[in-house]
Amino acid sequence: MAEKVSQDQINSILWQAADTFRGKIDSSIYKDYILTMMFIKYLSDSYKEHLEEYTERYNGDEQRIQRALTRERFVLDNESTFDYLYSKRNDAEIGEIINKVLERIENENTGKLRGVFRNIDFNSEAVLGKAKERNAMLRTLLEDINKLNLKPSVIGSEDVIGNAYQYMIEQFASDAGKKGGEFYTPTMASELLARLVKPQENDRIYDPTCGSGSLLVRVAKQVPNNKVAIYGQERNGATHSLALMNMYLHGIDDANIEWGDTLANPLHLEDGKLMKFQKIVANPPFSLDKWAMGFANETSKKDKDEKFKMEAGLDPYRRFEWGVPPTSKGDYAFVQHMLYSLAENGTMATILPHGVLFRGASEGKIRKEIIEMNLLDAVIGLPEGLFYGTSIPACILVFKKNRGREDVLFIDASGEGNYEKGKNQNKLREEDLQKIITTYDSRKTIDKYSYKATKKEIQENDYNLNIPRYVDTFEEEAPIDMEAVKQNISDIKKELAVVEAEMEKYLKELGL
Incomplete structure (x- = not known):
């Protein structure tokens, strides 16, 4: 039995693999190569282990072994494995x-994996450099990933793979700063959204x-056996691929993740x-500039x-009848x-950013339209x-259709x-x-933390939802004790007189 x-x-080996690329290409790009190769290794190791099991079970009967393998989550052959x-x-054409x-x-898994790898090119001179450098990088990457043993019997739970993927995505997001952060919502922020919407069995869940799909995975994990239908859309091609792989590595094989501009x-x-x-x-991306460019075409321009x-x-879907947001x-x-x-x-x-x-x-x-239609349920300020x-x-905005109430709960969770x-x-x-969740569920007003505002109050505030208008976090200064201040000044004066007398003595001794 292999040691677990x-x-x-696993996390440490994967993070070491990132050293292959550091300083050569941007981590917001090289993450795609490492995560894809990890995915291939996982598929290969699962295939290899199941092949061994079936070979033993069916005493090498090739036909029965192959029949059993076709019933697996993914189908591979020997020339589509990581080992191959x-x-x-060391091949000159490795890319x-x-x-x-x-x-x-x-092609072997068209139902599940159609188009997953189309946006990731291991032979790209533009991204990975000329053949010699590119080949050296890819060889090192294969050697690093080869150190991983991702056989199901060795990793124990499938969660380990999903967690490793998640860990890598989070590391890349912090490593790449602005460029890499746009594809990742930190774990606890995702967890908070997931608990706020409270998914139920058989719900359709959409992002x-x-x-990279991390938020959808968190919401699915709230429901036993992930018994929900997952839908998502992503504009960046490589990130869309990562999202699909992320779903498979978390055991969600039937996610509907589309590639394209959600607005246009x-x-x-x-x-x-x-x-x-x-x-x-x-x-969503904060305050996205030129968000409507996908609607522009020749006919919409007179000149x-x-x-x-x-x-x-x-x-065509009439989504902006309440108003067209600024460009x-x-x-x-x-x-x-x-x-x-x-x-x-x-x-x-x-x-969303507070500006909204x-x-x-x-x-x-x-x-104003959203509030008048009674769709806003809560506003939560984050640190x-x-x-x-x-x-x-x-901040987080929570919306509900057919609310049984007209108040809006404000929570200021940004304080020390x-x-x-x-x-x-x-x-x-x-x-x-x-x-946050307990306050949201109870809808209680808590001093300096939360406030339940009526629709009338919001209307009186001219539909301004700025949190300090509703939750007063102002700390009163302690009143000043004037007697103590007077005493303090008097003590300082006495001390000063003693110091000045000492100085006078020393100056005399020095003859100054």
């Missing part, structure tokens, strides 16, 4: 060989800007209309030189897309420094003591999450 490997051992790639590691193997794996080209449709979901979670202006009528800030474009995709009695929670709470013009108009690549403090301070990154702890 620990989570830390490893045997070719092309890897690409062909990836294509072969896709319109799903990145939403791909989850039913009967030509936006599909509806019971639970929606998202961490070539005329600047494109987004209008509600350009959207330079896409926050409410995502919010409206999600609200239009929310099923009756559905719940959605999304992370108080900015005016068209955003103010949209905010600063939680997200990779930005120190901007964010509501999070753990880190050198580069602040963190939410389990107790911080529980405090």
Whole structure:
């Protein structure tokens, strides 16, 4: 029986593999190569172990072995395994060989893996450099990943693989700062969103800007046996591939993750209309500039030189009838897309910058509509420094369809003591999450932490949702004791007189 490997051992080998690329190409790019190769190693090791089991069980009867292998989650043959790639590691055409193997794996598993690897090119001179450097990098990568044993009997639980993938994605996000952080929502922020929407068995769960899929995985994990239907869309091709691999490594084989611009080209449709979901979670890009460019085409411009202006009528799904968000800030474009995709009695929670709470013009108009339609359930202020690549403090907005109440709960979880301070990154702890969830569920007003505002109060505030308007976190200064201050001054004067007398004595001794 092979010795079990620990989570830390796997994580450490993977992080060492990253050294192959450091200083040569940006970590927001090389993560794709390491995570893809880890995925191939996992598929290969599972295949190899099952092949051994079936060979023993069926006494080498080739036909029965092959029949049993076709019933596995993934089908491989000997020339589409990691071992085959490893045997070719010194080949001058190793990049092309890897690409062909990836294509072969896709073709053998068209139902599950169609298009998964199409955005990751192991033979790209533009990204990986000229043949000599590229081959050296790929050889080292294959040697590093070869140190991993990812056989199911050795890793014990499938969670170990999913966790390793998650660990790597998180490391890359902090390593790459702004560039890498955009595809990852920190673990505890994802956990908070997942607990706020409270997914139930058989719910359809959707993330319109799903990145590497970590947030969707967290929500699925709230439900025993992941018995939910997962839907996501991602605009970046390589990140879309990572999301699919992430799903498989967490045992979610039937996730529907689409590749494309969610705003201009939403791909989850039913009967030509936006599909509806019971639970929606998202961490969209903050204040996305030029969010509507996908709607621009020749017919929407009367004149070539005329600047494109987004209008509600350009959207066939009529998502912007409450107002068209400003060109330079896409926050409410995502919010409206999600609200239009929310099923009756559905719940959605999304992370947004604080500006959405108080900015005016068209955003103010949209905010007023949302509140008047009684869709906003809670506003939760988060600590600063939680997200990779930005120190901007964010908030979570929770929306519900068919709410049985008209108040809005405000929670200010940004204060000292509501999070753990880190050198580069602040963190939410389990107790911080529980405090937010308990307050959200009870809808209690807690001094300096939460406040339940009536619709009338929000209307009186001109639909401004800035949290300090509702939750007063001002700490009173302790009153000054004037007698103590007088006594203090008197004591200082006495001390000063003693020091001056001493100085006088020394100066006399020195004859000055």
